[in-house]
Amino acid sequence: MNVKYHVRLSDDERSMLEALIKQEKPIIAQHKKRHAQILLAIDENHSPLTREQAAKAFNVKPLTICRLRQRLAEEGLEVAINSKHSRHGGKRKMDGELEAHLIALTCSAPPKGNARWTLNLLRDKMIELEYIDEISRSTIDESLKKTNLSLGRKKNGVFPRKKAPTL
Incomplete structure (x- = not known):
């Protein structure tokens, strides 16, 4: 399989990721720890796992591995570890x-x-x-x-009253 984005971590980067993984749970978010583990596992300088092997080992989709590789290559180690989502998304149209x-x-x-x-x-x-x-x-x-608006309602934003049960 041909890999578009390569993960080749320096010794300093590996040490930093390993230290990050060893931190206690309350200090670090779980997605950060998982990203660090995945990056260490797919590092081409140290017998890497394939995309499929890494996906299976960390119980994620292969696309997650691809996106993490891409984020590391395009946006750097900090973003790859800290971000759940890429910063590529455009500005919100609806403010x-x-x-x-x-x-x-x-x-x-x-x-x-x-x-x-x-x-x-x-x-x-x-x-x-x-x-x-x-x-x-x-x-x-x-x-x-995101609102309670419905295009088909007579009175938008207002829920109709429910009839009280008769006793």
């Missing part, structure tokens, strides 16, 4: 202010000719009102899921 506009828009009356707001209508209206240059339906959907 608090934009979410407030979305919620206000969702709670308003839908455009004429429509019984309710749809994700496409919300996206188009937000772009038309110049709240944002472009946004996907899925981003709007994810934002709405």
